[in-house]
Amino acid sequence: MKNLGGNAKQATPIFIHARGIENTIPLICPICKNNKFYTQTSMLRGGRWASFFDVEWLFDKSATICICSQCSKMQWFKDKKAVIPDLR
Numbered sequence: 001m002k003n004l005g006g007n008a009k010q011a012t013p014i015f016i017h018a019r020g021i022e023n024t025i026p027l028i029c030p031i032c033k034n035n036k037f038y039t040q041t042s043m044l045r046g047g048r049w050a051s052f053f054d055v056e057w058l059f060d061k062s063a064t065i066c067i068c069s070q071c072s073k074m075q076w077f078k079d080k081k082a083v084i085p086d087l088r
Helices: 048-052
Strands: 012-016 036-044 061-068 074-077 083-085
Touching: none
Parallel strands: none
Antiparallel strands: 012 036, 012 083, 036 061, 061 074
C-alpha cells in the first residue's frame, strides 16, 4: 500500500485503547486472524444539510481506518486516541 507521498507504508501490529478498559487490546482481523494492519485517515461527511448548503468542510471529522495486510478488511475507529500502532 502506498501513501499519497509515494513512500511504501509498513504493516504493523495495532493495539486498541477502548474507553472504560484499562489495558490495550491487540487488534486481530476477524476474517483471517492476521495481526498486521496498514493505517489511514479518512474524512467523515457532515450530513445532508451540510451538503445542501455546501458547508460540509465545517462539520467534517476524521476517522482512522485499519486495513488488514492479508485480506484487506477495513475497520474504522472514530476516536483517534483508540488506535495505537506498535512502532517497535
